[in-house]
Amino acid sequence: MEFKIKTGDLARLKTPCLILGVFDKRKLSGPAEAIDKASFGHLGNILAKGDMDGDKGRTLMLYGVPGVDAERVLLVGCGKRKELTRAVYNQAMTAAVTLLNQTRTGEALCTLAELAPEGMDPYQAVRDLATVAADLGYRYTATKAEKQPVKHPLKRMSLWVSKKHDLEAAERAVRHAAAIAAGVALARELGDLPGNICTPSYLAERAQDLASEHPRLKVEILEEADMQELGMGALLSVSRGSRQPAKLILMHYAGGKEGAKPVVLVGKGLTFDAGGISIKPAADMDEMKYDMCGGAAVIGALRAAVALELPINLVGVVPASENLPDGQANKPGDIVTSMSGQTIEILNTDAEGRLILCDSLTYVERFDPAVVIDLATLTGACVVALGKHPAGLFSGDDRLAAEVLAAGDYAGDRAWRLPLWEDYQTQLDSNFADMANIGGRDAGAITAACFLARYTKKYPWAHLDIAGIAWRSGKEKGATGRPVALLTQFLLGRSGEATR
Numbered sequence: 482m483e484f485k486i487k488t489g490d491l492a493r494l495k496t497p498c499l500i501l502g503v504f505d506k507r508k509l510s511g512p513a514e515a516i517d518k519a520s521f522g523h524l525g526n527i528l529a530k531g532d533m534d535g536d537k538g539r540t541l542m543l544y545g546v547p548g549v550d551a552e553r554v555l556l557v558g559c560g561k562r563k564e565l566t567r568a569v570y571n572q573a574m575t576a577a578v579t580l581l582n583q584t585r586t587g588e589a590l591c592t593l594a595e596l597a598p599e600g601m602d603p604y605q606a607v608r609d610l611a612t613v614a615a616d617l618g619y620r621y622t623a624t625k626a627e628k629q630p631v632k633h634p635l636k637r638m639s640l641w642v643s644k645k646h647d648l649e650a651a652e653r654a655v656r657h658a659a660a661i662a663a664g665v666a667l668a669r670e671l672g673d674l675p676g677n678i679c680t681p682s683y684l685a686e687r688a689q690d691l692a693s694e695h696p697r698l699k700v701e702i703l704e705e706a707d708m709q710e711l712g713m714g715a716l717l718s719v720s721r722g723s724r725q726p727a728k729l730i731l732m733h734y735a736g737g738k739e740g741a742k743p744v745v746l747v748g749k750g751l752t753f754d755a756g757g758i759s760i761k762p763a764a765d766m767d768e769m770k771y772d773m774c775g776g777a778a779v780i781g782a783l784r785a786a787v788a789l790e791l792p793i794n795l796v797g798v799v800p801a802s803e804n805l806p807d808g809q810a811n812k813p814g815d816i817v818t819s820m821s822g823q824t825i826e827i828l829n830t831d832a833e834g835r836l837i838l839c840d841s842l843t844y845v846e847r848f849d850p851a852v853v854i855d856l857a858t859l860t861g862a863c864v865v866a867l868g869k870h871p872a873g874l875f876s877g878d879d880r881l882a883a884e885v886l887a888a889g890d891y892a893g894d895r896a897w898r899l900p901l902w903e904d905y906q907t908q909l910d911s912n913f914a915d916m917a918n919i920g921g922r923d924a925g926a927i928t929a930a931c932f933l934a935r936y937t938k939k940y941p942w943a944h945l946d947i948a949g950i951a952w953r954s955g956k957e958k959g960a961t962g963r964p965v966a967l968l969t970q971f972l973l974g975r976s977g978e979a980t981r
Contacts, residue, residue: 482615482662484655485639486607486648487590492519492549496590496639499551500577503528503535505561512592512641513556520548524556533558537569538576542584553586557593565598567609567893574613581635582617588637594651595643603647607640607654608661609893612966614638615662621673621959660788661892661969665962667691668774668781672952672960676753676770681720681728681801684750684773688730688780688799695787697736703729713840715819716800719833722757722810723803729841730776732783732797736790737976742851743794744975746783746968747841749834749857750776750801757804757830758812765954772834774951774960775856776801782968793976796848800837804830816914820844821936826914834859835918835932842936852881853937854971856945856964862925863899864949871897872964873946875930881941885971892970894963896945905931 487494491512502510507528509517517524523546527533533541539558546554557573559565573593581589591614597606618634620627642651671679671687685702692700705726708717713729720727730750737743751772755761761769776799783797811817811830818824820843825836834857845853856872863873872889874896876882882898889896908920908928916935920928930944950963973979 482618482635483637484611484659485637486651486655487639487641488643488645488648491515491592491641494590495550496552496588497586498553498555498581498589499549500555500557500589500591500593502559502573502593502596503533503556504559505535507533507535508562510559510592510596512595516546516549516554520546523547535559538572540576540580542580551590555580559596565596567598567601570596570598571609571613571893574610575617578614578617578635582631585633587633587635589635590639590641592641594640602650603642604650604654605891607642607651608658610640611638611655611658612662615658616665619666619669621670623670623674624678657789657973660785661966663788664781664785664965664969667784668777668962668965669960671777671780672771672774674770676803679752679770679773680725681750681752681803682725684752684776684799684801685728685730688732691780691784692732697734698783698787699733701731701733703731711820711844712818713820714817715825715836716802716840718811718815718817718827719804719836720802722805722807725803727800727802729844730799730801732780734783734787734795736786736792737794741794743796743848744972745796745798745845745848745850745853746779747798747838747845747853747855748775748777748779749773749838749859750799751834751837752801752803754804754831754833755806757810757833758806759829759831760806761831768952768954771952771960772858773801774858775947777960778856778947778963778965778968781962781965782972785965785969786972789978791972791976791978793972795972796845796850798841798845800841802837804833819936823916823935824914826911826917828917829919832918832929835929838933839936842933846939850940852941854885854943854945854968855933856947858948858951859946860926860929860948863946866899866926867897867949869949871895872950873926874898874943875901875927875946876943877901877934878941878943881943884974885943885967888971888974889964889967892966894967896964896967899927901927901930901934
């Protein structure tokens with residue numbers, strides 16, 4: 482979707498559709514009042530008939546509104562003015578775009594940014610609307626035809642701002658939103674692809690395709706022989722049960738000063754996880770194609786960063802594998818040696834994500850990183866603890882944790898910090914190895930993070946458990962593309978571009 486910023490007299494702006502907000506009890510928003518005045522009270526007369534009261538998410542399309550140049554006027558309910566939250570604000574945009582995708586407009590002019598909830602600056606207000614609109618345009622069509630395709634999808638959206646001094650911030654907002662939306666769409670598509678298509682080799686190919694589009698992005702693929710030479714016994718133990726060779730995908734973007742320490746993003750890329758010998762229940766096992774959503778989000782965030790040409794050095798790392806049962810697969814009780822030299826007793830082969838991540842986290846030491854963030858659909862325990870709204874955040878670095886949380890809050894892609902206390906480490910004790918790969922039923926998300934923490938002593942590190950947010954189940958089953966928005970906001974902040 483294309484985005485533009487417009488200003489000026491709303492009544493005189495030509496557009497196929499003008500979007501206006503209406504609050505509870507038929508109270509017109511500021512832009513709607515201006516159009517009501519220009520139309521000699523036409524909006525007020527329509528609302529007085531009772532077809533719309535301003536309830537959240539309700540819509541009413543008007544044609545032939547006198548005194549204005551817009552072909553149509555779409556009224557969108559925003560609820561009570563004092564109760565306009567960010568969620569309701571985005572709900573209003575969702576309702577408008579959903580309806581417009583069912584019409585022949587193709588283009589619209591939206592004034593909802595003028596209604597932004599308290600605390601949202603003009604940049605954030607515009608960016609939210611643009612990202613919501615773009616996300617609604619995502620369609621999965623790689624392996625199916627849509628049953629009811631959108632015949633006339635919304636292709637262009639202009640966002641109106643009333644104050645000329647907000648134009649620069651608004652222009653920056655739509656530019657950032659477009660990049661974030663493209664990254665989210667890529668992550669969603671990779672997540673939604675089936676495991677027989679989106680294999681470790683396919684992920685590697687898509688990363689290379691991205692590099693071919695952006696000369697400043699370089700991609701390197703480590704093969705199993707390379708990983709064997711490096712001593713990545715933990716990662717390779719997972720891929721032994723699969724006919725698909727593991728790949729370690731390395732993406733380098735040098736947008737910052739030469740020699741400046743890079744930000745490193747590490748994403749779990751399990752393209753299918755049957756659990757190995759500790760096989761998962763059959764119900765909903767199809768959703769284990771989403772176990773690579775951490776890797777998909779890293780690739781999506783890299784796409785956003787290179788599209789924006791952020792002045793930052795960045796490395797994306799995606800360990801990609803499958804976890805299947807086979808005669809050579811890991812068995813409960815097996816002991817493997819990680820790249821760090823630490824030995825691991827595998828008590829549950831379904832706790833494989835931490836095995837491919839730990840060797841990756843050791844590998845990235847060579848980059849002398851400024852900070853490392855790993856993200857993984859790691860534990861069902863995190864979903865039990867936090868549900869499907871925030872990611873679980875773990876870090877021993879308070880400053881970094883605060884930075885990640887702030888980025889998530891600003892981007893509307895939230896995380897919640899959980900403890901990473903030394904007290905939990907004893908749950909990983911093993912009689913036969915340096916550690917076990919699980920810590921028992923209690924605090925499963927925390928002990929998983931504690932396991933990873935043992936491999937991150939040499940740099941600032943944070944872990945995002947995204948098991949609850951990476952995809953939706955049920956009727957709306959599909960990848961979400963989270964936390965691409967959080968990561969991009971973090972990178973905008975780190976590069977100094979968040980306020981430029």
